[in-house]
Amino acid sequence: MSEIDLAVIKPEMMKLYVWLQTSDDSIQQVEQEIAMFCPLICQEIIQKGMGSSKSCAICLPQQVSPAMLSLILDYCRFHQVPGRSNKERKSYDEKFVRIDTERLCELTSAADSLQLKPLVDLTSRALARIIEGKTPEEIRDIFHLPDDLTEEEKLEPLRNITADPRIRLLNRLYAKKRKELKERERLKLYIVLGLAAQFFCFFYQSCQTQVSISSVASIPKMHHQPLTKLNVEVEEEHVDERSVDDLLSFINGNDGDPKGVKTSKNKKKNRRKKEQQKSSSLKEESELNKKEVNGHDIRHQSSEAERISETLYLPYADDDTFSPKVEFDDGDIDDEIDPALKEKIDREVEDFARRLNSDWPERMQELLSSGQERETILFTTDGFLRRHAWSNCIVPYPVNL
Amino acid sequence: MDVEVEIDRLPIDLLAYIFVLFTSFTDLAQASGVCKKWKQGVKESLARRHNLSFAGWKMDDDSTSRLVFHAYNLTKLDMYAVVTIVYDKSKKLLAES
Numbered sequence: 138m139s140e141i142d143l144a145v146i147k148p149e150m151m152k153l154y155v156w157l158q159t160s161d162d163s164i165q166q167v168e169q170e171i172a173m174f175c176p177l178i179c180q181e182i183i184q185k186g187m188g189s190s191k192s193c194a195i196c197l198p199q200q201v202s203p204a205m206l207s208l209i210l211d212y213c214r215f216h217q218v219p220g221r222s223n224k225e226r227k228s229y230d231e232k233f234v235r236i237d238t239e240r241l242c243e244l245t246s247a248a249d250s251l252q253l254k255p256l257v258d259l260t261s262r263a264l265a266r267i268i269e270g271k272t273p274e275e276i277r278d279i280f281h282l283p284d285d286l287t288e289e290e291k292l293e294p295l296r297n298i299t300a301d302p303r304i305r306l307l308n309r310l311y312a313k314k315r316k317e318l319k320e321r322e323r324l325k326l327y328i329v330l331g332l333a334a335q336f337f338c339f340f341y342q343s344c345q346t347q348v349s350i351s352s353v354a355s356i357p358k359m360h361h362q363p364l365t366k367l368n369v370e371v372e373e374e375h376v377d378e379r380s381v382d383d384l385l386s387f388i389n390g391n392d393g394d395p396k397g398v399k400t401s402k403n404k405k406k407n408r409r410k411k412e413q414q415k416s417s418s419l420k421e422e423s424e425l426n427k428k429e430v431n432g433h434d435i436r437h438q439s440s441e442a443e444r445i446s447e448t449l450y451l452p453y454a455d456d457d458t459f460s461p462k463v464e465f466d467d468g469d470i471d472d473e474i475d476p477a478l479k480e481k482i483d484r485e486v487e488d489f490a491r492r493l494n495s496d497w498p499e500r501m502q503e504l505l506s507s508g509q510e511r512e513t514i515l516f517t518t519d520g521f522l523r524r525h526a527w528s529n530c531i532v533p534y535p536v537n538l
Numbered sequence: 539m540d541v542e543v544e545i546d547r548l549p550i551d552l553l554a555y556i557f558v559l560f561t562s563f564t565d566l567a568q569a570s571g572v573c574k575k576w577k578q579g580v581k582e583s584l585a586r587r588h589n590l591s592f593a594g595w596k597m598d599d600d601s602t603s604r605l606v607f608h609a610y611n612l613t614k615l616d617m618y619a620v621v622t623i624v625y626d627k628s629k630k631l632l633a634e635s
Binding site: 249261262284286 | 562565568569572576
């Protein structure tokens with residue numbers, strides 16, 4: 138109680154005892170000092186001058202029964218004593234609320250009606266501890282409460298019951314932003330994966346056994362496809378009908394035009410003789426030459442961005458930033474070269490082709506052996522090529538899926 | 539005195555005071571599913587709150603908006619992203635502590 142309140146109290150009002158009337162009309166005589174610990178009783182004494190005699194006893198609220206009043210007064214009596222430590226008070230409070238749920242509810246109600254905030258706080262915390270972590274059914278069993286909620290009301294927390302359009306609009310905007318961010322992240326990932334796939338394809342293209350993984354309709358679908366569903370087909374060996382002249386002209390970069398390289402008739406005859414002696418490895422080599430020039434993928438003539446857009450089906454592939462670079466025609470440049478120099482270049486190319494054909498089986502053995510070593514890295518672990526099937530991807534060894 | 543009468547004697551504002559002490563949104567949701575009076579008490583408890591924190595809670599937009607809508611006396615609202623720790627990392631942290 139504050140000093141101002143004490144100053145208001147008149148000397149005749151300062152009595153040792155006050156009379157309190159409980160809900161069952163029984164009257165109790167209580168020490169004034171303890172009784173005034175309750176704000177409601179204090180208010181009655183100061184403002185109305187009640188409780189001085191049995192005839193004008195302070196009527197307590199209906200919630201306060203004699204049993205509850207005695208409990209409350211015990212609490213006040215303990216906390217009224219000035220010399221107690223906080224530890225003692227805490228331990229007393231803990232023991233004080235160790236009562237059954239029925240009495241705890243009654244005590245909470247009584248303390249609330251007497252406006253005794255410390256006790257209300259204490260009992261409320263105790264009740265909160267009882268309620269916490271329990272299902273509605275368990276709570277109903279403990280407190281014997283009726284189940285008066287309809288099915289709709291029970292399911293209400295699952296729906297947005299707020300009629301506030303601003304909140305709904307905000308939710309929609311946030312959802313949109315989240316979607317955009319996810320899309321951006323996915324695109325970034327696809328570009329990185331596309332580049333990595335091209336890198337792998339580039340290094341493992343020159344091989345004997347070619348396994349092409351058929352192109353998948355779209356990347357988002359591909360992620361959800363199980364591995365067994367990917368169609369892995371071994372390419373059939375194609376018989377090369379073209380002459381060595383055509384092949385050499387192709388190597389020179391004239392796109393299969395035999396007129397691009399002028400060689401003597403004798404050389405042509407020699408080449409035809411050699412062609413008959415060549416093994417099946419030459420056929421495979423010529424097949425490879427169709428696809429690559431000195432180990433370089435023909436597709437590399439187009440720009441990097443164009444290939445990525447092809448692989449990823451990007452919606453903005455038509456944009457100027459992703460437009461393919463202008464390819465230069467080599468025809469005009471070729472005409473200005475001196476015929477003698479041209480013949481020398483042709484001879485060098487021919488020698489290179491001969492050397493390439495002679496040690497091709499050895500090279501293939503090396504490639505295959507290195508391929509077998511790498512197989513464990515690429516395919517036994519959850520490697521890149523196993524997870525992502527890219528179109529035009531050639532793997533240098535058989536894949537057992 | 540019957541228990542049913544006792545708990546029913548607790549006024550809504552006192553129930554709201556009890557529900558304000560709840561630290562978990564799950565407990566609030568459970569309490570609101572007990573009966574009509576408790577449902578009203580939960581709404582009132584939200585109205586009494588001056589601070590609301592979603593730290594460590596994975597809340598959907600509907601639930602969050604509903605809670606904020608009822609908590610019209612808010613002076614402070616904390617909305618932190620839920621941080622998930624990898625199992626191994628959490629094990630390491632626990633070992634260190």
